[in-house]
Amino acid sequence: MTEPLVSILIANRNNAEYIGEALDSVIAQTYPNIEIIVVDDASTDNSVDLIEEYIEAHPNNTILFYKSYCSFGCGRVKRRCVDIARGDYFAFLDPDDTIAADAVEKLLDIHEKNKCYSIVYSTHYLCEKDLKVKGVAYWPGEIPKGQSNLTSNKGHVSAFALCKKSCYDLTLGINPEYIVAEDQDLYYKMEEIAPVFFHNEPLYYYRKHDHNMSFDDDKETRNLYWLYQCRKAAYNRRKSNKTIPNTTPKALMTLKLDYYLTHAKSLRKSGKWYCGELFKAVPLIPLSVRKSVRKIKLVFEN
Numbered sequence: 001m002t003e004p005l006v007s008i009l010i011a012n013r014n015n016a017e018y019i020g021e022a023l024d025s026v027i028a029q030t031y032p033n034i035e036i037i038v039v040d041d042a043s044t045d046n047s048v049d050l051i052e053e054y055i056e057a058h059p060n061n062t063i064l065f066y067k068s069y070c071s072f073g074c075g076r077v078k079r080r081c082v083d084i085a086r087g088d089y090f091a092f093l094d095p096d097d098t099i100a101a102d103a104v105e106k107l108l109d110i111h112e113k114n115k116c117y118s119i120v121y122s123t124h125y126l127c128e129k130d131l132k133v134k135g136v137a138y139w140p141g142e143i144p145k146g147q148s149n150l151t152s153n154k155g156h157v158s159a160f161a162l163c164k165k166s167c168y169d170l171t172l173g174i175n176p177e178y179i180v181a182e183d184q185d186l187y188y189k190m191e192e193i194a195p196v197f198f199h200n201e202p203l204y205y206y207r208k209h210d211h212n213m214s215f216d217d218d219k220e221t222r223n224l225y226w227l228y229q230c231r232k233a234a235y236n237r238r239k240s241n242k243t244i245p246n247t248t249p250k251a252l253m254t255l256k257l258d259y260y261l262t263h264a265k266s267l268r269k270s271g272k273w274y275c276g277e278l279f280k281a282v283p284l285i286p287l288s289v290r291k292s293v294r295k296i297k298l299v300f301e302n
Contacts, residue, residue: 003033004112006104006162007087011077013041015095016050018207021131023054025098025205027061031105035062038095039081042071047095075178082165082174091162092183096207098131099160103203107162110199118167118194119187122160124204131205142198148245149191150234157187157196160204167193178230180223185230192237192244217266224259231255250287257284261295268299 008026012019019038026036040048048067055063064084068077082090089108093099107120123140125133141155149157163186171189174182190196231247238246260281267274278299285292 003031004088004108005086006031006034006108007085007090007165008034008036008099008104009078009081009085009090009092010036010038010095011041011074011081011092012038012043012047012051012095013071013077014043014045014047016043016045016047018096019047020050020054021098022093022095023051023058023063025101026093027058028101029099029104030102031108034104035064035085035087037081037084038063038065039077039084040065040067041073041077042068072176073179075174075182076176078182079174079176082168085165088165089162090165090168091160093204094159094206096209097159098205098207100203100205103160104162106201106203107160107199110197111162111164114197116195117197118164118190119157119196120162120199121157121196122199122201122203124159124206125202127205127207129207129209131207133205134208136202137206140198142200143196146245149187149196150231150238150247151245155198157191157198159206161187163190164194175230175233178226181226181230184227185233188230188234189237192234192241217262217269221259221263221266224255224262228252228255228259253284254288254291257281257287257292258295260284261292261299265295265299274299 010022023036026034038051051065055065066084078092089111107122110120111117121140124137126135126137127133139156140158143149143152143155167190170193174186178185232252235247235252238244260277264274264277267277
């Protein structure tokens with residue numbers, strides 16, 4: 001019987017410092033039938049040279065490399081990764097992270113023994129810049145019975161997530177317009193096709209470094225905006241799908257309120273007109289009075 005092909009997908013932009021370690025961790029997998037897809041999003045560092053040198057040094061491994069000469073953004077690049085992939089299953093690996101040597105083998109074994117799942121996912125380690133483990137992430141976990149990834153306040157789908165391509169093909173795919181939250185959007189779509197399963201073991205090493213740890217008001221505003229968009233899209237899809245738990249209009253509007261107030265804070269700090277965002281927030285304040293008062297105070301803090 002032919003072993004299923006697994007595609008490991010890497011969307012790279014300016015990660016020359018780390019991508020070699022990411023590729024090493026894939027090549028070191030105990031499961032043999034793997035292809036690696038790398039799509040570079042117009043890197044301005046020496047990523048392209050390093051990737052091409054890596055491919056030359058590893059001729060016995062299937063590494064498919066595609067480079068763009070203008071930046072398309074995360075959603076478009078990740079969608080292209082999946083479009084290129086030939087595997088029965090696929091998983092994303094960020095170019096500054098790594099995976100455990102048996103990550104693919106363990107999650108694939110669950111998939112193959114239980115054909116009903118769209119995603120089998122694990123939890124992950126939180127690491128320092130040198131990949132020294134600091135702890136295990138608390139947010140990935142088993143989704144409580146009667147809940148979904150969209151509605152759960154406990155377990156959530158996260159890295160490392162091995163997705164079944166045949167289930168992905170039944171969705172609208174990764175939204176190319178998303179700058180962030182494209183992974184959450186995908187997980188919501190996949191669980192609408194078939195159940196997801198949590199394997200309680202850290203199999204992914206998430207590296208914290210200066211670039212991905214930087215977090216300011218602009219970034220928080222951007223993240224809240226795209227999170228609202230993907231949850232709203234999921235809500236609208238599920239209104240006609242009564243078989244999977246859906247979020248509520250109140251929960252969506254509370255998230256929208258959070259976005260408006262965070263955006264107002266960001267604009268005020270930048271010396272820009274911010275009252276428009278406050279006016280948009282006013283009708284939503286009754287949804288979450290305590291949170292609104294706290295957020296409004298933050299708007300006016302230096």
